[in-house]
Amino acid sequence: MKELSIxxxxxxxxxxxxxxxxxxxxxxxxxxxxxxxxxxxxxxEKGLPDKKDEDYRNFPINNLFEKDFKxxxxxxxxxxxxxxxxKCDIPNLDTHVIxxxxxxxxxxxxQLTELQDGIKFGSLLAATKELPEVVxxxxxxxxxxxxxxxxxxxxxxxxxxxxxxxxxxxxxxKPVQIVNLIFSNKELFIQPRNLIVLERNSTFRxxxxxxxxxxxxxxxxxxxxxxxxxxxxxxxxLLQNEHNNASLINHHFIYQEENSRVETNTISLHSGxxxxxxxxxxxxxxxxNIANGLYLMDKNQYADNHVFIDHAKPNCRSDQLYKxxxxxxxxxxxxxxxxVRKDSQSTEAYQRNNNILLxxxxxxxxxxxxxxxxxxxxxxxxxxxxxxxxxxxFYLRSRGISENEARLMMMYGFTHDVIKNIHVxxxxxxxxxxxxxxxxxxxxxxxxxxxVNV
Amino acid sequence: MLVINNLHAEINGKExxxxxxxxxxxxxxxxxxxxxxxxxxxxASVLAGRELxxxxxxxxxxxxxxxxxxxxxxxxxxxxxxxxxxxxEIPGVSMVNFMKTAINESRKAKGMEPxxxxxxLKLMRxxxxxVEIESGLTSRSVNEGFSGGEKKKNEIFQMAMLEPKLxxxxxxxxxxxxxxxxxxxxxxxxLKTPQNSSIVITHxxxxxxxxxxxxxxVLYKGKIVKSSGKELALELExxxxxxxxxxxxxx
Ligand SMILES: Nc1ncnc2c1ncn2[C@@H]1O[C@H](COP(=O)(O)OP(=O)(O)OP(=O)(O)O)[C@@H](O)[C@H]1O
Ligand SMILES: [Mg+2]
Numbered sequence: 001m002k003e004l005s006i007x008x009x010x011x012x013x014x015x016x017x018x019x020x021x022x023x024x025x026x027x028x029x030x031x032x033x034x035x036x037x038x039x040x041x042x043x044x045e046k047g048l049p050d051k052k053d054e055d056y057r058n059f060p061i062n063n064l065f066e067k068d069f070k071x072x073x074x075x076x077x078x079x080x081x082x083x084x085x086x087k088c089d090i091p092n093l094d095t096h097v098i099x100x101x102x103x104x105x106x107x108x109x110x111q112l113t114e115l116q117d118g119i120k121f122g123s124l125l126a127a128t129k130e131l132p133e134v135v136x137x138x139x140x141x142x143x144x145x146x147x148x149x150x151x152x153x154x155x156x157x158x159x160x161x162x163x164x165x166x167x168x169x170x171x172x173x174k175p176v177q178i179v180n181l182i183f184s185n186k187e188l189f190i191q192p193r194n195l196i197v198l199e200r201n202s203t204f205r206x207x208x209x210x211x212x213x214x215x216x217x218x219x220x221x222x223x224x225x226x227x228x229x230x231x232x233x234x235x236x237x238l239l240q241n242e243h244n245n246a247s248l249i250n251h252h253f254i255y256q257e258e259n260s261r262v263e264t265n266t267i268s269l270h271s272g273x274x275x276x277x278x279x280x281x282x283x284x285x286x287x288x289n290i291a292n293g294l295y296l297m298d299k300n301q302y303a304d305n306h307v308f309i310d311h312a313k314p315n316c317r318s319d320q321l322y323k324x325x326x327x328x329x330x331x332x333x334x335x336x337x338x339x340v341r342k343d344s345q346s347t348e349a350y351q352r353n354n355n356i357l358l359x360x361x362x363x364x365x366x367x368x369x370x371x372x373x374x375x376x377x378x379x380x381x382x383x384x385x386x387x388x389x390x391x392x393x394f395y396l397r398s399r400g401i402s403e404n405e406a407r408l409m410m411m412y413g414f415t416h417d418v419i420k421n422i423h424v425x426x427x428x429x430x431x432x433x434x435x436x437x438x439x440x441x442x443x444x445x446x447x448x449x450x451x452v453n454v
Numbered sequence: 455m456l457v458i459n460n461l462h463a464e465i466n467g468k469e470x471x472x473x474x475x476x477x478x479x480x481x482x483x484x485x486x487x488x489x490x491x492x493x494x495x496x497x498a499s500v501l502a503g504r505e506l507x508x509x510x511x512x513x514x515x516x517x518x519x520x521x522x523x524x525x526x527x528x529x530x531x532x533x534x535x536x537x538x539x540x541x542x543e544i545p546g547v548s549m550v551n552f553m554k555t556a557i558n559e560s561r562k563a564k565g566m567e568p569x570x571x572x573x574x575l576k577l578m579r580x581x582x583x584x585v586e587i588e589s590g591l592t593s594r595s596v597n598e599g600f601s602g603g604e605k606k607k608n609e610i611f612q613m614a615m616l617e618p619k620l621x622x623x624x625x626x627x628x629x630x631x632x633x634x635x636x637x638x639x640x641x642x643x644x645l646k647t648p649q650n651s652s653i654v655i656t657h658x659x660x661x662x663x664x665x666x667x668x669x670x671x672v673l674y675k676g677k678i679v680k681s682s683g684k685e686l687a688l689e690l691e692x693x694x695x696x697x698x699x700x701x702x703x704x705x
Contacts, residue, residue: 395542395596398502399556399612400530400563409555413546413595 029128032158035140039155048149055148058333058365059275059304064247067217069189075104075160088179088209092426095177095207096121098162102182103190103220105160112163117170119204124195125160134165138197142225142253148277150249154191154223161193161222166202166232175205175235175424180220182212182246192222198232198260205235207427210242210250210271217245225253228260230284235423237265240274241434244299247273258284258313265422267431268295268303269438275304282309282316293322294418296438297330304333309349311340314374317348323418324355325411325439326362336381337369344374351381356388356414411439455480455651456501456521456620461512463500470496472676473512478620481648485662485687486655488673489695494655495539497673498624501653502536503529530556531563533619537609537626539655544596549608552596553578553615560616581614585641602629610641617645621652627661639664659691672698 049056088097098121099106105123112122112130127135143151162178180192198204212218228234240248248271254262268274280289295303309318322334334353355364366383388410396406415435422428456478463471470493478484486494499507500514503526514521516532524532558568569577582592587607597605606626613621623642627635642652642665654665662684670686671678680686680698
């Protein structure tokens with residue numbers, strides 16, 4: 001049995017968050033403490049969202065807290081080598097790997113690691129010491145306060161998630177991979193908090209994998225802020241592949257300046273409940289944002305993607321493509337909001353959401369919301385919720401392909417235009433494989449991301 | 455090899471085929487002509503096993519077995535091929551993967567090993583040449599964005615790959631330019647052996663200049679109302695269907 005020692009663990013008492021601030025704030029600089037306190041106050045006032053909140057109307061929030069989740073205020077010291085229990089096995093996926101264990105940066109807190117050309121990564125805590133001015137400039141600036149109780153909760157507890165800094169003109173070919181691991185014999189509520197800063201003209205690729213190594217119930221409430229300066233390029237892939245006892249609430253705030261380009265792929269393969277809030281602010285001319293998503297849900301799983309693209313400046317372009325396959329009693333929501341502000345002329349904004357329901361009981365709720373205040377706008381949106389095309393099924397079968405195989409080919413083909421946008425080749429290959437297995441009804445997981453009994 | 459006896463079939467409760475009988479022997483080419491909506495595609499659908507069409511009476515025998523008991527894929531494994539009047543676009547499914555799966559599933563049904571990747575590619579190349587299909591087409595998704603003519607050529611390409619015993623070609627000539635028509639007809643003729651047969655559904659004599667039928671049948675309001683040799687097609691081209699309708703009224 002591995003040895004775990006836990007510094008501090010308490011039942012989470014939402015109403016008394018501020019009581020804990022003192023001990024939480026201990027080594028942190030003032031601006032950071034202030035942000036946390038502000039978030040705690042705002043959380044104290046508003047609490048978690050409920051059914052009255054338009055954005056959470058379909059969200060089964062009550063079921064979520066039936067479990068007696070534990071929250072750890074501080075990182076636990078683990079006396080074993082993480083490499084013994086986890087090694088990402090994607091062939092040829094050559095990345096710089098960062099591990100977040102139960103929401104905390106796994107590795108030294110004292111120093112950031114330098115890769116090349118001043119590209120640095122490490123724990124947020126270390127960044128507050130080493131690059132305080134960078135953290136101060138961006139931390140909680142894009143997530144804001146008071147807009148979502150989950151975000152406020154995360155901000156008030158933020159401590160040492162991942163920090164990445166890519167200075168001006170640096171290009172990192174090799175992607176960085178953050179692996180969010182859950183490894184515990186308790187039912188954990190984790191609060192990872194990440195800050196990614198891309199300065200002008202830089203290029204950076206990030207892959208994030210959510211994985212649980214233990215099968216206990218868990219709830220992840222993560223917030224990532226990504227700042228993308230002028231002319232910078234950011235390629236981001238999130239792979240959510242857990243188990244039915246894992247619930248993930250994930251917020252990504254992306255702030256883009258002039259002529260920047262961001263491409264995100266949100267691939268949800270497996271989890272009991274998934275909520276992805278994806279906020280993009282295009283705050284410089286000619287900025288471009290491509291947001292792709294794929295969710296494959298079955299049993300009683302729930303997938304909820306909220307995308308909000310704010311065209312705050314003219315001449316920007318955004319394109320969303322989200323696709324889903326819902327089997328058994330799975331339910332899902334896609335809500336795509338596009339805001340084109342009054343002076344944001346020459347905007348292009350596109351959105352598509354296509355869904356296949358494999359059973360009569362599966363449900364999908366697709367809600368496009370367009371708010372357009374400028375007049376020179378090219379905008380289109382389309383949502384479909386349907387069954388497998390029977391004509392196409394017959395066509396394939398008439399060529400000798402069995403019904404099962406034909407259905408699999410159709411579903412796989414349906415997912416293809418999302419998967420093909422993943423630019424990290426080896427990762428795309430693995431995701432293709434996982435999707436294929438998933439559609440076949442197999443529990444799809446990367447080999448070494450298997451479950452360990454604790 | 456194929457015997458159809460007094461076949462009745464309906465779609466959504468409406469009777470479309472009203473007693474069709476037809477016999478196709480090895481090596482024969484049968485042309486089926488007839489006005490729009492007379493039930494030609496419906497007959498082809500019954501042969502290929504489309505579930506939408508419900509057989510209410512009669513029988514279809516394939517090499518002595520009841521064809522109607524078989525699933526669409528089993529019919530394909532048995533050597534029946536339908537060239538669709540309206541080939542379906544399947545985004546995201548590549549032609550290569552589609553054909554590879556089709557070939558290997560059919561081999562599996564026959565207890566054969568899957569083709570090796572290199573043998574498969576060789577077969578693709580060979581058949582592409584045979585039907586003069588643009589190389590680019592087979593690297594795309596099935597029929598996606600293909601022009602009308604390209605879709606029809608693609609049907610012949612699939613036929614060439616699968617080498618059926620009975621090919622039912624539903625208006626494979628419609629929408630083809632003269633050159634493509636010749637290519638398609640050549641493809642059909644090159645694949646012809648004394649053992650395999652075709653049923654060619656068409657509105658135009660011009661295809662039958664290339665593919666010489668042994669029999670021409672006229673399907674009208676769900677029945678075969680006239681059967682004759684190849685000269686019937688010429689007569690229809692010249693005079694249309696009115697004289698047949700009149701003949702029927704008088705009878
Ligand atoms: N899916 C369907 N639902 C309802 N009616 C149908 C359907 N498919 C075919 N029909 C009807 O069946 C009849 C025969 O159609 P069919 O397609 O077999 O004609 P056809 O002889 O092939 O005509 P064409 O020469 O125009 O191709 C038509 O009246 C048609 O409207
Ligand atoms: Mg027809």
